[in-house]
Amino acid sequence: xxxxxxxxxxxxxxxxxxxxxxxxxxxxxxxxxxxxxxxxxxxxxxxxxxxxxxxxxxxxxxxxxxxxxxxxxxxxxxxxxxxxxxxxxxxxxxxxxxxxxxxxxxxxxxxxxxxxxxxxxxxxxxxxxxxxxxxxxxxxxxxxxxxxxxxxxxxxxxxxxxxxxxxxxxxxxxxxxxxxxxxxxxxxxxxxxxxxxxxxxxxxxxxxxxxxxxxxxxxxxxxxxxxxxxxxxxxxxxxxxxxxxxxx
Numbered sequence: 001x002x003x004x005x006x007x008x009x010x011x012x013x014x015x016x017x018x019x020x021x022x023x024x025x026x027x028x029x030x031x032x033x034x035x036x037x038x039x040x041x042x043x044x045x046x047x048x049x050x051x052x053x054x055x056x057x058x059x060x061x062x063x064x065x066x067x068x069x070x071x072x073x074x075x076x077x078x079x080x081x082x083x084x085x086x087x088x089x090x091x092x093x094x095x096x097x098x099x100x101x102x103x104x105x106x107x108x109x110x111x112x113x114x115x116x117x118x119x120x121x122x123x124x125x126x127x128x129x130x131x132x133x134x135x136x137x138x139x140x141x142x143x144x145x146x147x148x149x150x151x152x153x154x155x156x157x158x159x160x161x162x163x164x165x166x167x168x169x170x171x172x173x174x175x176x177x178x179x180x181x182x183x184x185x186x187x188x189x190x191x192x193x194x195x196x197x198x199x200x201x202x203x204x205x206x207x208x209x210x211x212x213x214x215x216x217x218x219x220x221x222x223x224x225x226x227x228x229x230x231x232x233x234x235x236x237x238x239x240x241x242x243x244x245x246x247x248x
Contacts, residue, residue, distance in 0.1 A: 004092070005039075006027055006029075006091055007088055007089075008027035008089055008091045009026040009027070009086065009087070010024070010026075010084060010085055010087045010088070010089065011063060011085060012024045012085060013080075013081070013084060016148070017146070019070045020068075020070075020117075020148075020149055021069070021070070021081055022056065022065060022068075022152075023080060025063060025065070025091060026062070027063065027064050027091055029091070029093045029095055030094055031059070032055070032060075032094060032095035033059060033101075034058055034059055034121075034125040034127070034131075035099045035124050036054070036055060036096055036097040036099070036100060036124075037052045037053060037054040037055060037096065037121070038064065038066075038091050038096075039051060039052050039091070039092040040053055040080070040089055040090070040092075041090040041091070042076065042079050042089055042090070044079045049079070050090075053066035053067075053068055053120075054066065054067075054099075054121040055120070055121070056121075056123045058127035059124075066120065067117045067151060069116060069117055097245075099121055099213065099243065099245040101125050103236070103243060104211065105209060105241075107207055107209045108207040108208070109139065109201050109203075109207050109208045110134075110135040110137070111141065111199075111203060111210040112126075112138065112141065112211045112213075113143075113210065113212050113214075113218075113222065114140075114142050114213045114214050115142075115143045115144070115186070115214030115218045116214050117214070118214025118215070118245070119151060119213075121213060122140060122211070122213065123152055123155060126138070126159050127159070132163060132166060135166070137201055138163075138166055138168070139170065139199045140156065140167065140170065141172065141186065143174065143185060143214075143218070144172070144173060144174070145174050147173050150171055150173075156169050170195065170199060172185070172186065172189065182198060185218070186218055187218065187221040187222050187225055190203070190225050190226075203229065205229070205230045205231055208241060209234070209241055209242075209243070210222075210231065210241060210242050211243045211245075212242065212243070212244045213244070213245040214245075214246075216246050219244050223242055226241070
């Protein structure tokens with residue numbers, strides 16, 4: 001189905017850190033699945049620019065929310081960061097993508113590993129009911145450079161309070177030491193077994209599915225390590241254990 005663009009009104013452009021924002025838009029997108037993405041379109045200078053962003057909100061809401069960061073020479077991201085309440089932007093519909101729980105095979109333990117803004121689709125999935133009905137244990141892993149980039153922690157705490165036996169949230173910070181976060185990067189923490197020790201469950205072919213979202217190097221390195229344990233990329237035609245969504 002081809003995408004069409006709707007006009008949306010900015011509700012809020014919340015600043016988490018100097019380069020990290022959540023953009024909330026008043027719009028009704030119609031049917032979607034948790035974990036899917038849309039395209040945002042803005043006129044910058046004399047031309048329109050459109051780029052994909054994963055939805056943070058669960059399906060069937062009267063708003064759309066995305067988590068984004070500004071990057072050097074990123075024309076679109078810097079334009080987004082200037083938007084204020086009441087401004088207009090275009091958003092594609094329907095939401096699309098296969099980084100959804102419906103594509104993940106059944107298992108006991110679901111690992112959701114993200115770097116940076118790769119957290120977004122997991123929050124969409126975790127706010128919908130289906131994921132809690134399917135998995136015994138869900139481990140949400142969020143890796144960032146600095147602690148102030150750990151976005152949406154109030155929402156994650158709320159989800160943890162609602163599902164204390166099911167959800168384990170692991171924070172990872174690579175560029176500074178913090179009292180309650182692991183230090184380093186996801187692949188290294190898998191090698192050292194610190195990640196599994198913190199979660200209290202192991203990553204195995206028998207019991208685990210792993211979702212990876214974010215930096216391409218994290219995805220490639222983590223997938224290579226998991227392959228050594230016998231886990232393989234999941235495809236519809238060839239079921240496996242690893243589902244990915246690459247951001248940059």
